[in-house]
Amino acid sequence: MNVMKNVTNKSEPSNEAFAERCPMPDIARLIGGKWKLIILQVLIFQGTKRFGELKRDVDGITQTMLTGQLRALEEDGLVTREVFPEVPPRVEYTATEKAMALTKMFHAMHDWWMLECKK
Amino acid sequence: MNVMKNVTNKSEPSNEAFAERCPMPDIARLIGGKWKLIILQVLIFQGTKRFGELKRDVDGITQTMLTGQLRALEEDGLVTREVFPEVPPRVEYTATEKAMALTKMFHAMHDWWMLECKK
DNA sequence: CTGTATCCCCCTCGATACTG
DNA sequence: CAGTATCGAGGGGGATACAG
Numbered sequence A, B: 001m002n003v004m005k006n007v008t009n010k011s012e013p014s015n016e017a018f019a020e021r022c023p024m025p026d027i028a029r030l031i032g033g034k035w036k037l038i039i040l041q042v043l044i045f046q047g048t049k050r051f052g053e054l055k056r057d058v059d060g061i062t063q064t065m066l067t068g069q070l071r072a073l074e075e076d077g078l079v080t081r082e083v084f085p086e087v088p089p090r091v092e093y094t095a096t097e098k099a100m101a102l103t104k105m106f107h108a109m110h111d112w113w114m115l116e117c118k119k
Numbered sequence C: 001c002t003g004t005a006t007c008c009c010c011c012t013c014g015a016t017a018c019t020g
Numbered sequence D: 001c002a003g004t005a006t007c008g009a010g011g012g013g014g015a016t017a018c019a020g
Helices: A015-021 A024-031 A036-046 A051-057 A063-075 A103-117 B016-021 B024-031 B036-046 B051-057 B063-075 B103-117
Strands: A079-084 A090-095 B079-084 B090-095
Touching: A024 A036, A024 B036, A024 B103, A036 A051, A036 A063, A036 A079, A036 A090, A036 A103, A036 B024, A051 A063, A051 A090, A063 A079, A103 B024, A103 B103, B024 B036, B036 B051, B036 B063, B036 B079, B036 B090, B036 B103, B051 B063, B051 B090, B063 B079
Parallel strands: none
Antiparallel strands: A079 A090, B079 B090
């Protein structure tokens, strides 16, 4: 109850409202954890990947974790999974539009890292 | 940002170099976990808070966790801690410039949530 | 009011083996 | 190649008590 009340008017939304309406716990459920942002980063900025490629690109992840995380991301509508009926099997993962909309956030994160941390 | 093979996809100046130079594990160490982003969100958008206020604003956090997370954030230069020699004690926490630089990212996250998830 | 000090649970994550 | 099935360890996180 104090502090930082933006004078009058503003183009930005109310700070209090912003804090309330941007529920971090809910967001964390979608993109939190040790691997999801890394996986999404690869799929968003490098495009469609098959399982093996992803495993190589996401450093240190195990098959078990990769499968699990991809299933969760798929369930939340962040990646699509396409199975090709071939031998040997081929499965491709692609970032959805919902995931691609995270591009701005990734860039903001990248800029922050470059400007504030990497010095 | 020099380029590698940016031929077939993506419009933004994003490529493999981007993914490599934005190390999510390092970022996660600074602002990852269950509480840090929530704490920072409050301090950034609502301004300086004392310990008790913070505990009330960050829903569900315990004293132990709040103290620990604040110590970590302080050590990483994201919050400052000011102790007032009074009785009863008063301690105020403030987001540093380094933390305030996360504003853009928070807004990007907020926009994403509003546009892609809250529907 | 603002912390420490303990104790401990649980859940994420990892290692390994096996399959179509 | 792309999974599934287990099992187990580790640590992040929580509850409580106590202190300055």
